[in-house]
Amino acid sequence: MTLPDVQAKKAAAFSALHKGNAFVIPNPWDAGSARVLAGMGFSALATTSSGFAFTLGRRDGRTTLEEVAAHIQAVDAAVDLPVSADLENGYGADPESAARAVLRAAEAGAVGGSIEDFDPDDGIYDIEHAVDRVAAAVQAAHSLGFPFMLTARAENHIRGRDDVRDTIRRLQAFQDAGADVLYAPGLRNLDDIREVCASTARPVNVLALPGMRMRDLADAGVRRVSLGGSLTWVAVTAVMSALSAIRDDGDFSRLTGRPPVDGWLG
Numbered sequence: 210m211t212l213p214d215v216q217a218k219k220a221a222a223f224s225a226l227h228k229g230n231a232f233v234i235p236n237p238w239d240a241g242s243a244r245v246l247a248g249m250g251f252s253a254l255a256t257t258s259s260g261f262a263f264t265l266g267r268r269d270g271r272t273t274l275e276e277v278a279a280h281i282q283a284v285d286a287a288v289d290l291p292v293s294a295d296l297e298n299g300y301g302a303d304p305e306s307a308a309r310a311v312l313r314a315a316e317a318g319a320v321g322g323s324i325e326d327f328d329p330d331d332g333i334y335d336i337e338h339a340v341d342r343v344a345a346a347v348q349a350a351h352s353l354g355f356p357f358m359l360t361a362r363a364e365n366h367i368r369g370r371d372d373v374r375d376t377i378r379r380l381q382a383f384q385d386a387g388a389d390v391l392y393a394p395g396l397r398n399l400d401d402i403r404e405v406c407a408s409t410a411r412p413v414n415v416l417a418l419p420g421m422r423m424r425d426l427a428d429a430g431v432r433r434v435s436l437g438g439s440l441t442w443v444a445v446t447a448v449m450s451a452l453s454a455i456r457d458d459g460d461f462s463r464l465t466g467r468p469p470v471d472g473w474l475g
Contacts, residue, residue, distance in 0.1 A: 285318030293321030366395030406430025
């Protein structure tokens with residue numbers, strides 16, 4: 210099977226997932242963690258901008274499109290699963306940047322990707338500009354010849370703007386612009402999540418947070434649940450805990466356990 214055929218097969222599988230039951234799409238931070246998640250039986254993966262930036266020793270938002278494309282390619286090559294890409298704001302404020310990011314992600318092997326309405330320098334984009342960017346990304350996605358799932362993100366709730374009415378207005382506008390999936394990371398209240406799902410006609414992605422339960426999210430109408438950078442930070446916290454014991458007490462007791470990586474790694 211040629212590479213285009215493989216990508217088309219992954220794209221079809223990813224699209225089909227959004228028509229079934231609610232599912233979790235976890236976020237690896239490198240090829241090794243992608244292998245672990247595939248070995249654990251998940252059906253699709255999504256990159257994490259914060260987790261990937263960490264692997265480069267940087268904060269979230271400090272990577273380039275070409276660095277992210279290389280990361281997508283490495284993750285995609287490591288697994289047989291569909292991969293969706295966190296494309297942040299498209300690495301530029303203009304609609305052309307959003308379109309370019311989608312095309313570059315697809316070239317690297319992704320079959321989906323997200324574009325957000327937040328700029329690290331300028332904050333939340335006004336809705337008209339945000340919609341223009343989503344529309345450009347959608348047009349790029351539709352030019353690919355396979356069903357690239359374009360996720361449009363409304364960043365209000367992780368940027369200090371807890372305005373669910375504005376979030377719904379934005380998601381509805383992104384839907385009208387052609388987005389395949391809608392995502393408002395940072396939603397915490399189940400009633401708000403239920404209202405978002407009831408007010409839109411596209412699959413809704415929710416960012417998993419401590420205290421949430423998959424059953425409740427599915428009952429609220431959520432179709433997809435992602436983990437963002439949280440798995441990266443769970444891993445880093447475990448490393449810090451072990452190292453703190455070593456540094457402070459000379460205690461090596463936490464260096465125990467070995468997951469079945471031999472079955473997951475090449």
